[in-house]
Amino acid sequence: MIKTDLIVKTFNAGDYKKVIDLSGDYLNEYNFELSSKRAQPSLVSRVVVGSYVFLGELKKALSLYKKAKSSLVKDDLAIVLFYLAIGQTRAGEFDSAKELILECHLLYKEHPKNSFIQFGLYQALGFLSYFRSRFRKSLIYAEKATEAAHDTKDISLIILAEDLYANNQIISGQIYSGIGALKKCYAKSLKARNMNLAKSIRVSVISFESQYGLLAKPIGTLKSHLKKIHPQNAYSRNLIWLALLNEYLNQGRLKDFEDHYPSAQKEVFKVTQHRHQILLRFKWAHWEFLRFNYEAALLELAKIEEALSLKNDILLLSQIYGLRYKILKERNPERAEQILSQLKFWQKITGSNQSTSHLMRIKGTSTVSQSQDKIGNMINEYYQSGSPDAIHQLTRHHRWIHFHDCLDHTLIRAHQFKRVLIMGFAQNRALYLTNQNWTFIEKPTSLVQKLVGRLSIEPLSKEQLVGLIWGYTYDPLTHDPMLMTLIQRARKYLELMGLKITVSDGIYHLDQPLLLSELSAKWASKTKTSSLQSAFQADGKLTYRQFQILETISKSIEPITIGNLIKMKKMSRMTLFRDLRELHLQNKIIRLGQGRGVSYVISS
Missing domain, CATH: 1.10.10.10 (Winged helix-like DNA-binding domain superfamily/Winged helix DNA-binding domain)
Known part of the structure; x- marks a missing residue:
């Protein structure tokens, strides 16, 4: 006899492979075509489809859905459609995700007051909008999904909806309130003993805190957390890898980035997560930019944009164009101006604080x-x-x-x-x-x-x-x-x-x-002069006149001749000779040349 409670408990704990093992024989023997819609097999099918999706095995999830569709009760069918939609969205297959959402919408038309169906529809729409960088829309759908989830009384669905809402808050500029809401979701998950959700939300919190510079020891924290995440949880591991590589770039640790990139690439490309793969390639382009290899960076950006041509992910495109603008703004001003116009347009569409702050940063008109x-x-x-x-x-x-x-x-x-x-x-x-x-x-x-x-x-x-x-x-x-x-x-x-x-x-x-x-000459002169002044003034052996001579020599870019010193300081030749001789004996200045061609520089 299948133990449904054990399977659901295992699913909530995040051990997806064990869920499949526990339910494998049952699903193979169960005759979906002859069965009527019963709660037990329907619930088992629902959690197994979810397990396949979270393991990145989307084909198996779709295959099981086709076999089990006729036996699923409407509540479980809505949640299964939601799982499959987010799987297709994460894989970058937006058209397939839309088809699944349409199925859920038809189900919603038949049962408009069913809270589970409402949740599945709005949560899937919110997730798709988020990945397509339509954050204002996503926020509206997340709000509706949260209301529907509270009506279901299912704590896991409530947490999922609130998690999406908090993510949209952060990306729309409400950073602290969004991260605070995510931490509340994490606490709710722990209380409900839903370790799968708790781990995923904890990863989101750390990823955002790293992105916005809120982690005290970001690299150590990210490395430690990477060790704790189960290898099966590819999505969460990818987020941590991306955050870790981003920290290496932020801190200028370019050799560490180069050393860790192959390991990150191996994991990120192991499972089909199109957006993560694009983000990883973008970080490589940014690494080339930070190494001043601008041609290589532009080439990689062009390849990434080509891969994104059918995906319509504005936030990713705005990052690509933003980096391209930085490279071209003084090398090809005409093209840079076109890029800037496109970025302004995307800023209006997304409503993202990331695109806004990035745009403001690259728009700066400060002089060199x-x-x-x-x-x-x-x-x-x-x-x-x-x-x-x-x-x-x-x-x-x-x-x-x-x-x-x-x-x-x-x-x-x-x-x-x-x-x-x-x-x-x-x-x-x-x-x-x-x-x-x-x-x-x-x-x-x-x-x-x-x-x-x-x-x-x-x-x-x-x-x-x-x-x-x-x-x-x-x-x-x-x-x-x-x-x-x-x-x-x-x-x-x-x-x-x-x-x-x-x-x-x-x-x-x-x-x-x-x-x-x-x-700048202004800064160099100011720094050098102030540094020399403090050093000379602290030297009790110098007279005021000698200090003035040293200051004049230090400000000169070229070695200065006696004739020029006399013109500038308005003193007799003999007095100047005497002071220069004393300064030379004190190793304050260096004499270059002989006779009339003699000149002086500051001793370094």
């Missing part, structure tokens, strides 16, 4: 220098505190992905390079970006920066280097020791980045491409 200053101030804020956890605080409080968006203004050519060095930060720091990660290193001295900057543009000979760096006509006896010393210092500095200066037939060049970039 303002964006650069914003980056400098943001990072400098933490480095001035002197905390060893500055990087950790930076990635925690300011999402790295937004930091990258601002930084991209200064690195329009960076997609041609695998390594980028950005100067202009406080405490003699430079930001070093690679195709795998980013870090802060010591800023090079002005002469090392000049040498590396020149070699990053083109290979050069000794004669060219001396002329470009110091402005002298090359003389081997005079300039070889000076140049060799500088090259030795540059080689030592480049070791930090895994780069080398090589020489072939008297021509010097970098072994790998490197892009040097500066934050």
